[in-house]
Amino acid sequence: MGLLSAPAAVDKREYWGFSLYDWANSGYVTTTGTVLFAPYLTSVAEQAACGRVGTTEDPCRTNLEILGLGVSPGSLAFYVVTVATLVSALFLPIVGAIADRSPRKKLLMCGFAWAGAIAASSMVFVTDGRWALGALLLFIGNLCLGSSMVVYDSILIDIAPPDDRDDVSSRAWAFGYLGGFILLSINLGVVTAHDALGMSQGTAVRLSLLSAGLWWGLFTFVPFVKLRNRPPTGVVQVRSGSMVRQSFGQLGATLKHLRTYPMTLLFLVAYLFFNDGIQTVIAVSSTYGEKQLGFETQVLIMTILLVQFVAFFGAIGFGRFARRYGSHRTIMGGLVVWMVIVIAGFTLPEKQIVPFLAMGVAIGLVLGGTQALSRSAFSQLIPKGREAEYFSLYQAGERGTSWLGTLVFGLVHQITGSYRPAIVALGLFFLIGLVLLSRVDMRRGIREAGNAQPTLV
Template sequence: MSTPAVSPVAATEQERRREQRAWYFYDWANSAYVTTTATVLFVPYLSSVARAAACPDVPADEVCTTDLSVLGLPVAAGSLALYVVTASTLLSALLLPVVGAIADRSPRPKHLLAGFAWVGSLAAASMFLVTGTNWQLGAALQFVANICLGASLVVYDAILVQIATPDERDRVSSRGWALGYLGGGLLLAVNLALVTMGGSLGLDAGQTVRISLLSAGIWWGVFTLIPFLGLRNRPPVRLAPVERGNLVTESFGQLWQTLKHLRGYPQTLLFLAAYLFFNDGIQTVIGSSSLYGQAELGFNESQLIITILLVQFVAFGGALLFGRMAARIGAKRSVLYGIVMWTGVVAVGFVLPEGQFALFLALAVGIGLVLGGTQALSRSLYSQLVPLGRQAEYFSLYQAAERGTSWFGTFLFGLMFQLTDSYRPAILSLLVFFVVGGLLLVKVDVRKGIADAGNVQPRKV
């Protein structure tokens, strides 16, 4: 479905730079939740709360063999948080495309971005209230926060097309990811200090975790003000003709038109399929790393926070490094090199000996180098393949596989644990996602996909 190549960016370079700086700060804002809550603290914390409900009389160092009853189904306490991520993502697969269609037709996308962010940050901050055996409240808040994070990122990613030219997007996307890792790392450092020094302040371990969860929610909400104030709303462009009605009915009509014409953008869809696989692997590694380190390798909470903190700061440099690599060899080849590195990370993690913290830190350095780069360049590469006028709607499909909202990986990881009572087979099973994703990405003809979408060709792809 080839159309004349156009660029939606009409601002001067100075105006673009100003908006780009404001846009970066949503990565800074939401990364506090992604890092402190979703990656480090909440999965093991909710697992401990669920375990206390399932096995109240079993010591913490003994195996809990009693399952929780969730909607009438038996669920292992150690799998609960992973299944909540799975359930929220399945719902996202239905809701986010509609959110994207609404965003494409809305004249106030930055208001949508902020609205979803502030509801999500409220749910994240309310995790402070999860105590004792109240796993139901924890699961509900995790569910809402994940849905709102995905919805806000649909709008956020689509705005990249409006504020950066095709040749700027690798740089802009990489800087956003880098700033996100820096912000998430700084808050995590504060939380590390709180967890390690909580006893001297008269706080027990549970209280320090809950205060950290509260801080992440507040951080997310407060720093969302910067993109909200710094970005400008733009009228929709090149909308698909649909039956007139209110915003919601028009959005469903646009979504239906897009679904009918998906076959007209085969390279875009092939990239999306590749991303679905390799990013599910990445997100499952990120989301399950603290649980794996605690339950399988025997590290305590402070060690896990140190490890993730190291990943954050290394990822800051890694994102910038991959941005420069893309300028030399193109985004596609850079992402493929990153996928190869991810397969090595998973293989090493599977054989890592229990209790060897120095080796765990070395593995964290490898994760940090490749983490930000693959994610940042995947976002900018996909933006080149998205048809103008449907960017938020297409990014809604992208976000269905984005951080904290992957379903195949978390489901397989949780299922493997439930079947084997070990996280090692679960971590090894993730190799399939990187192998399949990499093979699909090799087949993507990026230049043809850009032409089919009617977009301007960048110098390097």
């Protein structure tokens, strides 16, 4: 079996369709969500608030006025992510309940993806003080990404048997990092050579944002063609009426009976904490590098390229560790490494690139593996007929939709005026997640959910 080939028990056509949606959305997650948009939106907001872009030596201290509240330009993007995720907590479970009852899952997934891609492409118009437009488009893009991922994650259960899910999930994440690496490499060339191309750096950034939206939208046609729809199975019977009315009824029944699956619930709570930490580190890394450590955009993009490159092999490596030691113990080991990373991040010196790159390598090693294995491990704990609905709860803490982590990061920055204490505060999320995850009995949870036991957990 090749490094990225389909496991023997998985249909090759659907394997490629599933994997290439990770490739598609990673253009947005990497170029827009991780590297360019948060610092760019911060600069646009600073220009509107202070009449100039803040620097490490002379930061912008004037707040924006939003609904009568003073908001620091440096915290704006993180507050937008927070609001988007709070809305997601209400919206995504309904999306999941509808998906469980729909015979057209792939159309639902791709529809949200294309809507998000339109919002992402429209970020090219965020300039000349239009920070409010940027905040709105970021909100829509993140909400659509989370909605599409609810359906996407549930498809893993449809296409892969229990013993192959770690491999399929890890390889799909690896495809995502490869796609993100390629697009970000192109954007690095554009941003770096903006003078030679006859454009400003701001224009180069906006064209890169446009490319991420187009990448997401166009490559979504691959899963649309290769994945196949399946009739719903094991759907819980609730009130009669329209699909939306039934979905609300199913959601209510699931929340009511979630306590009958205590290991599933405990895994979800643990995941909420440690994934909030992971997602916040991803979301704030470029802002931390530019605004706290004083690196230029080109350095940030090269560092993220390094992370993407290492993460490709990290995701594959974690999948192989899981085949030997089980996904549960492998995830826990990854969380220990994450705690070391955020503590070390607090001590990074300004404008010294070698320690910053070393931190990028460490992040890449654990980034994709912990997330990919969390997805496949959780899939084992879901009762039949509620796959997408449970993954909608899972997505409340998924990539780009963290709420508590970004809120804490933004508040600590606003209180202290520094990103250093904000970054180290994230270690608490990994610690709490690790303690809770250590108490999850995977075998018991799989048995309670009525699923087949894999060889290793």
